[in-house]
Amino acid sequence: MSRPIPLHEIGEKEYIDPANQACQGCGGAIVSRLVSKALGDCFVRAEVACCGPAFMNIRAPSIYVEVFEGAGALMTGISRGLKRIGREDVVVLGIIGDGGTVDIGYQGLSAAAERNENILWVCYDNEAYMNTGGQKSGATTPYAATTTTPIGEYSRGKLERRKNVPLLMAMQGAPYVATASVAYPEDLLGKLVHAKGIKGFRYIHVSSPCPTGWGYDPKDTIKVARGMVQSGLWPLYEVSNGILKLNYKPKELKPVREVLKMQGRFRHLTDEEVDRIQGEVDAFWSRLVEKDGGNIF
Amino acid sequence: MIEVRFHGRGGQGAVTAVRILASALYLEGKYTQAIPMYGTERRGAPVVAFLRIGESRINERDLVHNPDIVVVLDPLLSRTVPVTDGLKEGGLIVMNFPKPGNEAGIGGRFRLATVDATGIALEALGRPITNTAMLGAFAKASGLVSLESLEKTLLEQWPGRLGEMNLRALRTAYERVTPPVDVSGIQALGKRPQEEIFSRDVSSWRIFKPQLDEGRCVGCRRCYIYCPEVAISMTQGKARVDYSSCKGCGICGEECPTGAISMIQEVL
Numbered sequence: 045m046s047r048p049i050p051l052h053e054i055g056e057k058e059y060i061d062p063a064n065q066a067c068q069g070c071g072g073a074i075v076s077r078l079v080s081k082a083l084g085d086c087f088v089r090a091e092v093a094c095c096g097p098a099f100m101n102i103r104a105p106s107i108y109v110e111v112f113e114g115a116g117a118l119m120t121g122i123s124r125g126l127k128r129i130g131r132e133d134v135v136v137l138g139i140i141g142d143g144g145t146v147d148i149g150y151q152g153l154s155a156a157a158e159r160n161e162n163i164l165w166v167c168y169d170n171e172a173y174m175n176t177g178g179q180k181s182g183a184t185t186p187y188a189a190t191t192t193t194p195i196g197e198y199s200r201g202k203l204e205r206r207k208n209v210p211l212l213m214a215m216q217g218a219p220y221v222a223t224a225s226v227a228y229p230e231d232l233l234g235k236l237v238h239a240k241g242i243k244g245f246r247y248i249h250v251s252s253p254c255p256t257g258w259g260y261d262p263k264d265t266i267k268v269a270r271g272m273v274q275s276g277l278w279p280l281y282e283v284s285n286g287i288l289k290l291n292y293k294p295k296e297l298k299p300v301r302e303v304l305k306m307q308g309r310f311r312h313l314t315d316e317e318v319d320r321i322q323g324e325v326d327a328f329w330s331r332l333v334e335k336d337g338g339n340i341f
Numbered sequence: 342m343i344e345v346r347f348h349g350r351g352g353q354g355a356v357t358a359v360r361i362l363a364s365a366l367y368l369e370g371k372y373t374q375a376i377p378m379y380g381t382e383r384r385g386a387p388v389v390a391f392l393r394i395g396e397s398r399i400n401e402r403d404l405v406h407n408p409d410i411v412v413v414l415d416p417l418l419s420r421t422v423p424v425t426d427g428l429k430e431g432g433l434i435v436m437n438f439p440k441p442g443n444e445a446g447i448g449g450r451f452r453l454a455t456v457d458a459t460g461i462a463l464e465a466l467g468r469p470i471t472n473t474a475m476l477g478a479f480a481k482a483s484g485l486v487s488l489e490s491l492e493k494t495l496l497e498q499w500p501g502r503l504g505e506m507n508l509r510a511l512r513t514a515y516e517r518v519t520p521p522v523d524v525s526g527i528q529a530l531g532k533r534p535q536e537e538i539f540s541r542d543v544s545s546w547r548i549f550k551p552q553l554d555e556g557r558c559v560g561c562r563r564c565y566i567y568c569p570e571v572a573i574s575m576t577q578g579k580a581r582v583d584y585s586s587c588k589g590c591g592i593c594g595e596e597c598p599t600g601a602i603s604m605i606q607e608v609l
Contacts (some may be wrong), residue, residue, distance in 0.1 A: 051562045061573040062586035063543045067351065069590035071571035098383075198462035229566050255590075256384045257353070261468075263591030263604075266567055 045289055046222070046282060048230040052079065059103050066099035069262025071269065072326035074226045075168040076100040076139060082236035083164075087135040088126070089150055090118045092149065094141030095175045096168070104137075115140045118154025119163040127162070135240055137162055142169040142183035145249075146207050150182075153209075157216045157245045164239055164246045167209065182207040185277065186324075187317055188309045190257070195312045205324075210249045214283035219244040222282035222291075222323040225251040227269035231280060231291055249279045259308020264290030271303030276329040283340055288337045300325055313322035343520040344405045345392040348424050349414035350546065352384040354472030358414070359390040362476060365490040385546040385588055387422045394485065407487055412479055413437060414471045416459065416609055417545035420530065425449055427454035433521055435482045437471050439609055442522040446530025452521035454482035456514050459548060463606075469548045477514030488515055543570070547589025549604040551582055557601035560562065564593035564602060565588050 059080035066073045072095055080087075080102045089106040091097050092115045097108050109118050115138050123136040145153055145167040156163060170244040172180040172190050180190040184202050189195045193202040214221040220242050224232040232250065239246040253269050255262040272278040273292055277300055280292040300322050313321075345362075349355030356377040358398060362573040363375035391405040407427045413419060413436040425434065427448060434453045435528075438445045439460060442453035458474035465474070480486050482550065496504045551564075560578035572587040573580050580602075594602040 054566065055560070056575065060571060062583065064570065064586070065383065065386060066569065067386075068546065068588045069384075069592055070569050074567060077569070077571060078566075094344050095383075114507055226567075261591075262384070263595045265569075265590070265592055266596050 045284055046231075046234040046291075048234040048291075049237065050230060052231060054229075057081070059084075061101040061103065061268065062101035064101055065211070066095065067254075067262070068097075068261060069255045070099070071226050071254060071265050071267045072096065072141075072168050072170060073099060074265070075104055075166070075252045076252050078226070078232055079137070079139060079166055079227055079236060080104065083135055083137060083240060086133060087137045087164075088122055090122060090136065090138040090140075091177070092118070092140060092144045094144055094166070094168075095122065095170075096139055096141065097265055098175070100139060109131050111149045112144055113152055115144050115149045115158040115165075116154075116161075117163070120159070120161045123162045128180055132162065132243075138163065139166050140165065140167055141173075141175070142167060142171060142314060146182035146209050150209075153247075154212075154216065157213050157218050159249075160217075160219070160244045162243055162245070165248070167238075167247070167249045168252045169249060170252055170255070170257060172257050174254045174257045178254075183209070186246050187313060187321060190309065190310060200317070201309075201312065210232045210247065210281075210283070211340070213245075213247045214286070214288075217286070218283075220246045220282070220284055221249075222247070223249045223251070223276055223278065223280055225269045225273050225280060226253070227273060228264045228280065228292070235282060257309070259311070260306050264306060268303060268306055274298045275300045275303050275328045276325045277303065279332055281332060281336075286339050288332070288335045288338065288340045290332060293333070293336070297325070297329060310320070342393060342395040342399060342401075343410065343530055345394070345410045345412065346405050346408040346409045347390040347392070347412045347414065348418055348508035349388055349390070349472070350384075351386050351388050351420065352470070353414045354470050355388055355414055357392045357498075358412075358472035358476055359392045361473075361491070361494050362392055362479070362486065363488050364497075365494040366394055368373060368490045368493065369486065371395065372397060374401075378404065385543075387418060388554060389391050408432065410435065410479075410483055412475055414458065414475050414543075416604070419445070419447055419464050421545055425451065425529075427451055433483060434524075435475065435479050435518070437475060437478075441519060445524075446527075448524055448527035448529040450525045451523075453524045454478065454518055454521040456518040458510075458514055461510050461513045461517065465513060466506050472509040477511040478518035481515045481518045488512070510609060542585050544585050544587050547587060548607060549589045549591060550584065550587065550607055551589070551591070551593050551602045552605050553580055553582060554601045555579055557599045559599055559601075561598060563598065567592050567596050 276297040345488040347355040359375040372395040376391040437458035439457040456478040458471040461474040541558035
């Protein structure tokens with residue numbers, strides 16, 4: 045299990061260039077910075093279509109492929125190649141968006157997990173295809189308004205449940221699976237450093253709010269991310285060899301209403317719909333608490 | 342046919358502005374076209390949108406290359422983006438700038454009207470979204486569209502309180518916009534060469550900048566770790582802001598536990 049790294053222990057050295065072309069207050073930019081800081085000098089990065097190639101100016105060998113679904117295959121190839129030349133110490137990192145992980149890239153991800161490839165897959169999840177203007181993805185929270193699930197007379201936002209990829213990966217027997225959030229850098233860095241020391245398929249799913257797509261003021265990125273964790277909308281947990289551990293376990297969750305109210309994409313919600321979300325969150329949370337410290341299946 | 346180009350930053354509403362303007366002109370019996378430019382429209386990044394106004398049916402479907410009027414929604418945009426490119430001789434520029442037109446750093450055989458749209462937007466909306474204010478300024482400076490039809494379209498776009506707030510921005514800018522001045526004798530200011538579009542200097546993106554009160558900084562490193570741009574570094578236990586990489590998102594000010602960082606408006 046991971047150990048949170050206190051802020052004063054985090055190194056000064058930067059692995060990304062200052063400033064980028066991302067939106068103001070971009071959660072993904074914070075993810076790219078923290079991930080590269082945690083992994084240090086020795087990693088190769090793979091990327092597919094997402095906001096990332098446009099702004100993640102990480103100073104590491106980066107390979108970009110145009111095929112959206114190709115992240116799993118690309119990382120497999122890199123990792124096998126490194127094994128052949130005897131450089132298994134190099135971490136094969138993929139910072140892949142939620143579209144390339146949850147929807148389009150899922151078959152590659154699932155197959156890589158099945159083969160237990162020696163890769164570290166970091167999904168930075170802004171809950172929609174934000175690079176192309178915010179179309180709904182499999183990771184979008186239910187009831188959210190996106191450009192493909194707009195609010196109108198016959199539409200009340202996204203209707204489907206979100207696909208819980210971290211748990212799917214854990215059920216596939218991946219050695220290490222974790223969720224993290226940009227609002228908890230100690231926890232995120234601890235998980236990355238822990239994952240770095242493990243061989244095999246590692247998956248970390250990071251919640252990274254998007255001010256443009258979620259409809260909030262850029263200064264509130266961390267506030268929204270923290271609210272998601274504190275209200276149970278985004279539970280922080282890790283699954284190490286089938287054992288689940290909750291990393292953030294408050295005595296009482298905050299009501300989801302507060303964090304939903306901050307975001308423009310939930311502005312249309314009626315009280316009943318908020319109650320329904322609260323019910324779903326509470327149900328999932330109580331199951332997580334039940335499984336805490338034990339085997340997930 | 343009159344062609345207009347809008348320059349703005351993602352989030353300032355350039356695309357919405359051309360749509361409202363096109364609808365308002367349509368109400369007055371004109372033929373109109375509103376064209377957004379497809380690209381990577383990130384919040385804060387430079388964007389363009391186009392408008393055509395005609396007395397008869399418009400057959401062009403191209404982007405606007407030689408506009409008669411240019412509207413600039415951001416005061417510092419002209420330092421990095423060639424806003425006057427292709428503008429016809431004697432053309433009109435309506436610019437969001439808090440000072441008179443001859444101090445805006447734009448030169449050439451054009452006329453330039455300025456208005457402090459950022460100030461007006463902050464006053465009326467509480468947020469630096471300048472599109473509706475610039476529409477008011479456009480209406481007065483160009484005389485192409487009446488205030489009444491713009492007001493009508495605005496209220497259709499945003500019924501209720503939001504519409505009222507935008508209406509206030511529109512009217513205030515209509516009153517405050519300066520008459521166009523001739524800028525032919527002025528040397529254009531600091532335009533970067535074109536090949537440097539991926540410059541690391543993002544200082545012109547921001548409207549508010551973080552100001553650090555060193556006495557109150559306890560060196561907790563929260564601002565440093567949450568900064569998306571690596572604009573904050575820690576020297577001798579105190580935070581230090583590198584303003585050339587700061588986009589002014591305000592996360593540091595929001596997350597500072599001692600309130601040592603305050604966001605103050607940039608003064609041009």
